[in-house]
Amino acid sequence: MFDEKKLWKDRAGGRMKDLGRYLRYIFNGHLVIVLLFLIGTAAFYYQKWLETLSPNFPAELILAVIIGIFVTYSPVYNFLLEADRVFLLPLEDQLKGYFLRSGIASFVFQGYILLMVLAVLMPMYAHVSDNGFSSFIPFLVVLLIVKVWNLAVTWKIHYYVESSVHKLDMVVRYFINAAFSFLLFKQANLFIFLVIALIMGFYYYSFLMRTKKMGLKWDQLIEQEEKRMASFYRLANMFTDVPKLKDTVKRRKWLDVFISSIRFSQEKTYLYLFSRTFLRSSDYLGLFLRLTVIGALGIYFISFGLGQILLSVLFLYLTGFQLLPLWNHHQNKLWVDLYPVAQKYKTASFHLILMTILAIQAAIFTLFILIKGEFLISILALLAGLAFSYIFVYFYGKNRLKA
Numbered sequence: 001m002f003d004e005k006k007l008w009k010d011r012a013g014g015r016m017k018d019l020g021r022y023l024r025y026i027f028n029g030h031l032v033i034v035l036l037f038l039i040g041t042a043a044f045y046y047q048k049w050l051e052t053l054s055p056n057f058p059a060e061l062i063l064a065v066i067i068g069i070f071v072t073y074s075p076v077y078n079f080l081l082e083a084d085r086v087f088l089l090p091l092e093d094q095l096k097g098y099f100l101r102s103g104i105a106s107f108v109f110q111g112y113i114l115l116m117v118l119a120v121l122m123p124m125y126a127h128v129s130d131n132g133f134s135s136f137i138p139f140l141v142v143l144l145i146v147k148v149w150n151l152a153v154t155w156k157i158h159y160y161v162e163s164s165v166h167k168l169d170m171v172v173r174y175f176i177n178a179a180f181s182f183l184l185f186k187q188a189n190l191f192i193f194l195v196i197a198l199i200m201g202f203y204y205y206s207f208l209m210r211t212k213k214m215g216l217k218w219d220q221l222i223e224q225e226e227k228r229m230a231s232f233y234r235l236a237n238m239f240t241d242v243p244k245l246k247d248t249v250k251r252r253k254w255l256d257v258f259i260s261s262i263r264f265s266q267e268k269t270y271l272y273l274f275s276r277t278f279l280r281s282s283d284y285l286g287l288f289l290r291l292t293v294i295g296a297l298g299i300y301f302i303s304f305g306l307g308q309i310l311l312s313v314l315f316l317y318l319t320g321f322q323l324l325p326l327w328n329h330h331q332n333k334l335w336v337d338l339y340p341v342a343q344k345y346k347t348a349s350f351h352l353i354l355m356t357i358l359a360i361q362a363a364i365f366t367l368f369i370l371i372k373g374e375f376l377i378s379i380l381a382l383l384a385g386l387a388f389s390y391i392f393v394y395f396y397g398k399n400r401l402k403a
Contacts, residue, residue: 002091004098011079012105022236037314045302050127059128060185063121068178070110070117071143072170074150076158077106080225085218092216103151110151111144118143125185135187142184146177146200153204158221159211176200269341270349274326278353284326291319292361296368299381308374309381312365313388316358320392323354327401350401351393358389 027035053059079102080088088095118140126132150173157169180196278284295315299308327350362385369378 002094004091004095008079008098008101011081012101015077015079019232022232026236041298041302041307041311046123050123053124053127055128057124057128059125060182063125063185064178064182066121067114067117067143067181068174070114071146071150071177071181072174074110074147074154075106075224075228076103076151076155077109077228078102078221078225080218080222082222082226085222089218099155103155107144107148107151111147114143114147115140131187139184143181146180149200149204150177153207156204156207156211158217159207159214161217161220172203176203267341267345268349269339270346271352274349274353278323278326278357284323287322288319288357288361291315291322292364295361296364299365300368300372308369308377309384312362312369312381312385315365316362316385316388317392319361320354320358320389320397323357324397324400326350326354347401351397354397355389355393358393359386362386362389 076099078099118136122133122136122139125135129135153169153173157166160166176196176199180193180200183192183196278288292315295311298315299311302308302311362382365385366378366382369381
């Protein structure tokens with residue numbers, strides 16, 4: 001006899017075990033130290049920034065815009081697998097309890113994230129508001145109730161296969177959530193909240209009625225679950241090998257200009273391969289772009305020179321460390337082993353491309369310091385960045401690849 005409770009327990013337990021195994025690799029000693037440094041630095045500058053705010057600062061509007069994003073994004077983690085589209089599809093009517101538990105688990109996880117975000121933003125609100133932190137718990141309770149509404153609506157939207165319905169729903173719910181949050185932080189009249197609550201209730205009821213005779217779109221549910229896990233596996237793959245990870249590449253023809261100058265010769269074989277892999281894979285190029293943007297913004301807003309230099313070196317380390325898996329990206333492709341190319345060319349090519357990437361990132365960080373008019377600090381940051389990149393690639397990275 002089919003037991004949906006046991007199925008959910010096995011699926012959720014297996015997923016938690018899987019996540020826990022890879023999280024141990026992600027939060028290793030190096031990363032914990034880096035995160036503590038980043039959190040400490042961010043908290044210091046956040047506190048300094050709060051002291052400069054005037055009573056007229058639009059804290060409520062900023063909170064509403066940010067909180068609206070976290071409340072609106074409300075995926076239901078369903079723990080479905082590829083084979084379920086065959087084996088569980090006939091049992092859809094018996095899975096109501098399964099999906100309800102998935103919704104509760106999703107609420108607990110996303111509610112915790114909402115708690116953290118509100119806790120980070122609350123000092124800004126308290127600085128310009130007379131209420132201080134006394135409204136934190138009431139705000140959190142109300143926002144969690146709104147989160148439940150978003151999860152319920154998101155689940156009903158899964159009955160639609162049209163992407164236009166999903167996109168329109170996200171836009172509509174974001175504006176409702178942002179407006180509600182703004183009025184909440186402004187402590188508007190209770191009657192206004194009742195009107196918005198009626199709108200939200202009618203919005204959910206309309207989808208409830210329309211989807212009564214519809215079936216779940218299993219292909220869509222499984223695809224979304226696989227995408228979420230693929231994102232996590234890509235992150236974990238930067239720290240250890242993940243057999244479950246599926247490679248994703250994009251053509252990006254407009255980036256061919258960066259590799260068109262590579263000479264067609266035996267010793268440049270791996271340089272071309274690594275360059276192509278870096279530019280086409282979302283894992284590596286996306287990582288480089290994200291860390292470069294975050295690092296550049298952080299460096300730009302830091303006001304003292306030593307902090308800018310240290311932060312640039314820190315982000316170079318983060319980038320270099322998480323690009324080391326590029327070395328083993330093709331290790332499971334047998335045709336690569338057939339290349340009549342000496343191992344020394346592969347090693348030299350990898351060192352060259354990694355050094356080039358870090359040098360470009362160091363130059364970008366330097367440019368942002370130079371924009372602020374700090375010429376001497378920019379030169380020191382560039383020299384420190386290039387020196388660190390060389391040591392990282394040809395000493396630290398070389399030893400890591402041998403291990």
